[in-house]
Amino acid sequence: MALNNVIRRASRVVPLAIRASAGSQRYLHNHRQGAAVLAAVNQPSRNFSPRVFSSVAVHHSNKPKSDESLLRVLKSELTCAIESQTEEEIEIPEAFPFQIEDQPGQQTITLIREYNGEKISVEVQMPELAGDDENEKEDDDEDDQQAITESLLPIVVKISKPNAPSLEFSCTASADDITIDSLSIKDPEVSEDQIAYEGPDFGDLDENLQKAFHKYLEIRGIKPSTTNFLHEYMMDKDNREYVGWLENLKKFVEA
Known part of the structure; x- marks a missing residue:
């Protein structure tokens, strides 16, 4: 009986977490580990998991790190x-x-x-x-x-x-x-x-x-x-x- 009560409480928490994630990606980021534990207990629908990973993928960049570094240097040189x-x-x-x-x-x-x-x-x-002379330091x-x-x-x-x-x-x-x-x-x-x-x-x-x-x-x-x-x-x-x-x-x- 005690185990069934835990499962029912968990099942009520999961929909709340889903609704909160729709309103705040920051909330989902900070609590994604807790949501994963609840998901393992309650086995929610398949729609829950894709929403978690899609929000994370938005922040992923396909550019190589070397390109990002080059872009920072270019912006700095352009400013100067x-x-x-x-x-x-x-x-x-x-x-x-x-x-x-x-x-x-x-x-x-x-x-x-x-x-x-x-x-x-x-x-x-x-x-x-x-x-x-390239080796001669210029006077600022x-x-x-x-x-x-x-x-x-x-x-x-x-x-x-x-x-x-x-x-x-x-x-x-x-x-x-x-x-x-x-x-x-x-x-x-x-x-x-x-x-x-x-x-x-x-x-x-x-x-x-x-x-x-x-x-x-x-x-x-x-x-x-x-x-x-x-x-x-x-x-x-x-x-x-x-x-x-x-x-x-x-x-x-x-x-």
């Missing part, structure tokens, strides 16, 4: 990159002679202008640190101006006229200085399969001729005031592109 962005937009100087074409996701920008019937286009690449207090001073900006200047070959200058801009690395003539009538004479190395030209070409570029807008602004602009773009790159990685890992 966003915080390092400048709050104010880079303002283009009023005297800046070019129109800027900047496509998000690209590592270069293009400058265009016309000058006395000539079409001038400039491809500007991301700045490179002069004497960059280094300001942007010092970074600009120590960086090199690769640019390619193309000057073309209607129905005529074009001139192409490969240059490197540093703080207040522009170096012409090479000069070539591009003739649209010459097939790419043909090997055109490219002339001597620019550094081997007569010194007066080198100075004349520097002046030739200067009056067309390729001068230190232009390239110093481009250093600042491209460093800001580099950070913006890095943030976008991290966001795309984060979306991929989360998917």
